[in-house]
Amino acid sequence: MNITSNVRCTLILVITTLSIGAYGYSVKHRLNFKTSTGHMISLSKGFILYDGRNIKKIDYPDDIIADSKSNRIIEDHGSVFLFVAIMGNPNLDRLNVFAITPFKATLVADAILSPIKDYDGDGYLEFGGSDLTEGYTNRDSMYYIPTFYYEIRNGKIKPDKTLTRSKDIELNGKYIPEKKRLDKDGYCCVVIPIPKKK
Secondary structure, eight states: OOHHHHHHHHHHHHHHHHHHHHHHHHHHTEEEEEOTTSOEEEEETTEEEETTEEEEEOSOGGGBOTTOTTOEEEEETTEEEEEEEEOOTTSOOEEEEEEEETTEEEEEEEEEOOOOBOSSSSSSEEEEEEOOOOOOSSTTEEEOOOEEEEEEETTEEEEOHHHHHHHHHHHHSSOOOGGGOBOTTSOBOOEEEOOOOO
């Protein structure tokens, strides 16, 4: 085999490797979801596409958790919502929710990454939770850990105040309204006794 043949073989190998790499990237970083009306909602390289047309640029595409099972669409009363899992380092991961139309994707919720399910048995899907908080120095006390849940109802995504309140009580032993959670320096959150475990 002469030098020309060696160079040719090397070039073919490099091109093949690059092609396989590019194919792997496009497959890994493109998520496709088909609506009940046959439209394709895609997430590709940091863009949300509607039938191949770019309708939204994701601010931090490298933070998208491409292999998360939470990446999905949910349709409700004619509305289409795209759920995208986002890395939340150093805190917990996030779930960004976009309301989708043929020409626009609007961020309608930014919640803790959680299963999307009916948490309180009211017949509606909910999602959310509480983030990480630092430990308090006293073993008998803790910082109040606020939770926040959203509910999908009648084609809209809105805060679920009832579920949020019950989850706060479950976690903290009591519920503190948002405006009263700040400490004397204006930081969240106040210190409370560690709730007794039942």
